[in-house]
Amino acid sequence: MTPIVVHRLRLQGEQDVFFLRARGREVARAVGLDTQDQIRVAVALSDIGRAVLVGSASVTVVFQVESTPWGAFRVDLSWQGAPPTPVEQAGWETARRLMDEVDSQDKDGTRGITLRKRFPVDLPPMGEDYLTRLRTQLAKLTRGSPLDEMRVQNDELLLTLDRLERHQGELVRLNEELEETNTGVVALYGELTAELEQTNRGVVALYGELEDRSRQLKDANEAKARFWSNISHELRTPINSVIGLTRLLLGPGASPLDAEQRQQVSMIADSGETLLSLVHELLDIAKAESGKLEPHPADTDLKDLFGQLRGTLAPLVPSDAVALVVDDPPAPAVVVTDETLLSRILRNLVSNGLKFTESGQVRLTADHHDGVWRFRVTDTGIGIPEHEQERVFEEFHQVPNPLQARSGGTGLGLPYARRLTEILGGQLRLDSTLGRGTRVVVEIPDGAGMELTR
The missing domain is CATH 3.30.565.10 (Histidine kinase-like ATPase, C-terminal domain)
Known part of the structure; x- marks a missing residue:
C-alpha cells in the first residue's frame, strides 16, 4: 500500500x-x-x-x-x-x-x-x-525559535537523566537482591554438595552390601542345587529298591497276600512312584538352575503325545463330577522340540488342575500360529487369589485352600513347569479368577534355531 x-x-x-x-x-x-x-x-x-x-x-x-x-x-x-x-x-x-x-x-x-x-x-x-x-x-x-528548541532539548535531557537515575537505583536494588540470592545459592550448593557426598558414601556402602548379598545368594543357590542333586541321587536308589520290592510282592510268583496286605503294598508302591517322580523333578530343577539341563529337540507328534497324556492322567481324575478333556491338536500336529520336557510340562499343569477342581472340567488344547505352538490348560477349579498369582511360581510355595489336605503336593509343579518352558525357549503365563478357575498358557517356538536330535 x-x-x-x-x-x-x-x-x-x-x-x-x-x-x-x-x-x-x-x-x-x-x-x-x-x-x-x-x-x-x-x-x-x-x-x-x-x-x-x-x-x-x-x-x-x-x-x-x-x-x-x-x-x-x-x-x-x-x-x-x-x-x-x-x-x-x-x-x-x-x-x-x-x-x-x-x-x-x-x-x-x-x-x-x-x-x-x-x-x-x-x-x-x-x-x-x-x-x-x-x-x-x-x-x-x-x-x-532555536531557543525554544534548546529549552525542549534540555527538558528531554532532564527527563532522560531522571529515568536513568531511577533505572540506576533499580539496578542497585536488583544487584543487592542478586548478591543476596547468590549468597543463598552458594550456601545451598554447599549443603547439597555435603548431602551428595554423604549420599554417595551411602550408595557405595549399599553397593558393597548388595555385592555381598548377591555373592551370598549365588553361593546359597549353588549349595541348594548341589544339595538337591546329592539328595536326589541318594534317594533314587532306595526308592527304586522299595518300588522293586513292592512289584515282587505283588507279582505272580510271590507268596499270596490277603486283600488288606495287597492294598497296603499297593499304597507303598504308589507312594514310592510319587516320591520317585518328586526326586526326578528335584534333580531336573537342580540341573536347570546350574544350566546343565539341555533340551534334545526332535520331531514330536502332538497327537501321540496328547493320547499318552489322556491315558496316563485319567486315573488322576478325582471324581465323576470332574471331566478330563484332551482335544486333538490341529494338523499337521508335529513340533520340533524336546518331547520329554514338553510332556512333563503339560503333565504337571493338567495334574495341578485336577488336584484343585471339584466339579466341571480340566481341558488341554493346542493351536499353532506364526511359528508358535500355544498349549492351554483350563480348569473350573477353585482359582488363585490375585495377590498369590506370582508367588505360586516360587519353589515350595502353596496357596492355602480347603483342598490342600486332599491334593498334597510340594509346591514345585508350577516353578518346575516354568523352568522347563524357558529351557525350550518359550514362556508360561497364568491367569486365574478366584472361585471360577485357572488358565495356563504355554508358548513354545516351533523348533526355531534348534538342531534336531536323531
Whole structure:
C-alpha cells in the first residue's frame, strides 16, 4: 500500500536543523509514538540534518504513515547533489541505532534518506477522517525559535537523566537482591554438595552390601542345587529298591497276600512312584538352575503325545463330577522340540488342575500360529487369589485352600513347569479368577534355531 503523506517541509540552511528536530518530534507525537520514540526520531533527524543542511542546501522532508506490512512512521529527506559532509560518516550511525530502518537512495542526481520507526503493536489503525484532521492540525503548527528548541532539548535531557537515575537505583536494588540470592545459592550448593557426598558414601556402602548379598545368594543357590542333586541321587536308589520290592510282592510268583496286605503294598508302591517322580523333578530343577539341563529337540507328534497324556492322567481324575478333556491338536500336529520336557510340562499343569477342581472340567488344547505352538490348560477349579498369582511360581510355595489336605503336593509343579518352558525357549503365563478357575498358557517356538536330535 502507498504511504500516506501527513506533513511536508521545505528546509534550507543550517538554521533549519533545530526546526527539523522540533517538527519531527511534533509529528511523531501526533501519529501516536510514545515519548521515548519521539525523542529517538528527533535526535536521528537532528544528526541527519546537520549533515545535509550545510551552507544553503535545500532539503525536502516528507512525513508519512505506512500501514503494511507493519505500521510505521516514515520520514523521507531528499536533495539535489551531494552534501558537503558525507551522510555515511556524520549522523548515519546515530540514526541506525535510534530508528528501525535507515536507507539511502541516489537516482538521477537526487539523493535521499528514508527513516522508519515502527508503531506500537497496540496502536489502533488510522482512518481517513483521522488522517485528515491530523494533516490540518500539523499544518497549523508554527515555527519555533532555536531557543525554544534548546529549552525542549534540555527538558528531554532532564527527563532522560531522571529515568536513568531511577533505572540506576533499580539496578542497585536488583544487584543487592542478586548478591543476596547468590549468597543463598552458594550456601545451598554447599549443603547439597555435603548431602551428595554423604549420599554417595551411602550408595557405595549399599553397593558393597548388595555385592555381598548377591555373592551370598549365588553361593546359597549353588549349595541348594548341589544339595538337591546329592539328595536326589541318594534317594533314587532306595526308592527304586522299595518300588522293586513292592512289584515282587505283588507279582505272580510271590507268596499270596490277603486283600488288606495287597492294598497296603499297593499304597507303598504308589507312594514310592510319587516320591520317585518328586526326586526326578528335584534333580531336573537342580540341573536347570546350574544350566546343565539341555533340551534334545526332535520331531514330536502332538497327537501321540496328547493320547499318552489322556491315558496316563485319567486315573488322576478325582471324581465323576470332574471331566478330563484332551482335544486333538490341529494338523499337521508335529513340533520340533524336546518331547520329554514338553510332556512333563503339560503333565504337571493338567495334574495341578485336577488336584484343585471339584466339579466341571480340566481341558488341554493346542493351536499353532506364526511359528508358535500355544498349549492351554483350563480348569473350573477353585482359582488363585490375585495377590498369590506370582508367588505360586516360587519353589515350595502353596496357596492355602480347603483342598490342600486332599491334593498334597510340594509346591514345585508350577516353578518346575516354568523352568522347563524357558529351557525350550518359550514362556508360561497364568491367569486365574478366584472361585471360577485357572488358565495356563504355554508358548513354545516351533523348533526355531534348534538342531534336531536323531
